[in-house]
Amino acid sequence: MLVEGYATPEGTDRFRRRFADRLPGHYREAQQLWTASIGLGTYLGDPTQEVDHLYRDAVIRTAEMGTNVFDTAINYRHMRSERAIAQGLAALISSGAVRREEVILATKGGFLAFDGEVSQDPSDYFREKLIESGLVQAEEVVSGCHVMSPRFLANQIDTSRKNLGVETIDIYYLHNPETQLKEVSREEFLRRLKAAFSALEQAVADGKIRMYGTATWNGYRVPADSEESIALQSVLDAAAEVGGKDHHFRAVQLPFNIAMPEALTDNTQPIGGRQVPFLHLARDHGLMVFASASLLQSQLTQGLPEEFRQWIPGLGTDAQRAIQFVRSTPGITCALAGMSRPVHIEENLATASVPPLSLRDYRKIFQAS
Numbered sequence: 592m593l594v595e596g597y598a599t600p601e602g603t604d605r606f607r608r609r610f611a612d613r614l615p616g617h618y619r620e621a622q623q624l625w626t627a628s629i630g631l632g633t634y635l636g637d638p639t640q641e642v643d644h645l646y647r648d649a650v651i652r653t654a655e656m657g658t659n660v661f662d663t664a665i666n667y668r669h670m671r672s673e674r675a676i677a678q679g680l681a682a683l684i685s686s687g688a689v690r691r692e693e694v695i696l697a698t699k700g701g702f703l704a705f706d707g708e709v710s711q712d713p714s715d716y717f718r719e720k721l722i723e724s725g726l727v728q729a730e731e732v733v734s735g736c737h738v739m740s741p742r743f744l745a746n747q748i749d750t751s752r753k754n755l756g757v758e759t760i761d762i763y764y765l766h767n768p769e770t771q772l773k774e775v776s777r778e779e780f781l782r783r784l785k786a787a788f789s790a791l792e793q794a795v796a797d798g799k800i801r802m803y804g805t806a807t808w809n810g811y812r813v814p815a816d817s818e819e820s821i822a823l824q825s826v827l828d829a830a831a832e833v834g835g836k837d838h839h840f841r842a843v844q845l846p847f848n849i850a851m852p853e854a855l856t857d858n859t860q861p862i863g864g865r866q867v868p869f870l871h872l873a874r875d876h877g878l879m880v881f882a883s884a885s886l887l888q889s890q891l892t893q894g895l896p897e898e899f900r901q902w903i904p905g906l907g908t909d910a911q912r913a914i915q916f917v918r919s920t921p922g923i924t925c926a927l928a929g930m931s932r933p934v935h936i937e938e939n940l941a942t943a944s945v946p947p948l949s950l951r952d953y954r955k956i957f958q959a960s
């Protein structure tokens with residue numbers, strides 16, 4: 592049985608109020624949901640039962656510490672991360688610690704995924720599961736790993752709902768759509784994007800997802816003339832074309848951290864004859880923005896330059912300073928941090944007891960560097 596419901600304004604506000612006194616400035620309102628400024632990511636780790644249990648327990652512990660954002664993807668650890676989130680969420684709901692409408696569940700589709708473990712013969716596996724079953728046409732597969740056809744996405748959404756154990760996914764991302772640009776023309780890319788968005792609008796209408804967006808790696812942060820670059824405005828236009836002015840493209844995810852600040856600093860986004868930073872345009876459209884790789888996949892957890900202690904005060908470790916930088920960035924809704932080990936969870940979420948930097952103090956980092 593799938594858990595009914597979805598994140599609501601009232602539910603997320605109730606969650607926020609339980610922690611607001613202890614965690615000043617930790618929650619932001621975006622798309623009418625109160626969102627913790629540090630969320631749990633579940634990308635890394637071996638596809639083992641040991642890591643499954645770590646992520647299940649991470650969901651429970653992070654929620655107890657004030658996090659209501661859980662991010663995953665169908666292909667993460669071959670669907671095991673989605674299933675670990677389901678276990679953690681079920682435990683939280685059955686103990687009465689949280690209700691479904693208090694938490695925001697996000698997942699992604701686009702990459703071909705194994706089921707639990709890597710198949711011995713990946714080509715045979717995908718040929719049988721995808722091509723011979725008629726789910727995917729061979730010409731829809733890019734780089735041997737990526738598909739964004741409506742039929743495939745509808746199937747992936749149902750699989751993710753089952754894996755996560757929920758009727759409704761709060762945010763569904765098209766995963767790294769820029770992968771397609773390696774093999775198809777921009778014209779064909781836009782055609783595929785619109786078709787994908789039609790499927791996602793349909794999933795919203797069917798109550799299977801609440802909103803959708805894109806999770807990218809290079810797409811929004813590389814220069815506009817790069818092969819993989821994506822103009823957010825063209826994506827929003829595609830959503831409006833298929834979903835009307837009240838379309839449900841409402842969230843984006845992209846890497847953002849001290850070493851990858853392009854979303855804030857680089858004018859990658861064309862708009863009305865000029866170029867602006869991604870966060871500028873995302874803010875104008877009221878999008879939720881989730882930062883992935885806040886710790887640059889653990890590389891920012893030690894050895895930050897000494898100046899960061901002054902620029903980002905009140906915290907004891909580099910991991911905390913790196914997270915504080917991301918969650919203090921104007922326009923970032925939530926800093927996602929992958930953390931399966933309890934010691935990392937305790938360290939990272941202790942950041943939330945210190946308010947985010949003021950805009951004035953945040954600007955000092957860029958003036959000084």
Ligand SMILES: NC(=O)c1ccc[n+]([C@@H]2O[C@H](COP(=O)([O-])OP(=O)(O)OC[C@H]3O[C@@H](n4cnc5c(N)ncnc54)[C@H](OP(=O)(O)O)[C@@H]3O)[C@@H](O)[C@H]2O)c1
Pocket residue numbers: 631632633634635636662663699766767806807808844882883884885886887888889890892910927928929930931932934935936938939
């Ligand atoms: N294209 C995309 O859509 C995309 C790409 C990348 C990431 N994401 C999302 O963003 C989330 C965050 O990114 P990420 O997981 O790639 O990288 P990350 O959050 O930058 O780093 C995660 C890594 O850092 C380690 N870590 C966490 N806290 C630590 C601490 N205090 N000290 C030392 N090490 C620490 C974790 O180890 P343990 O697990 O052992 O605790 C894990 O190996 C992902 O989980 C995923 O949900 C999306």
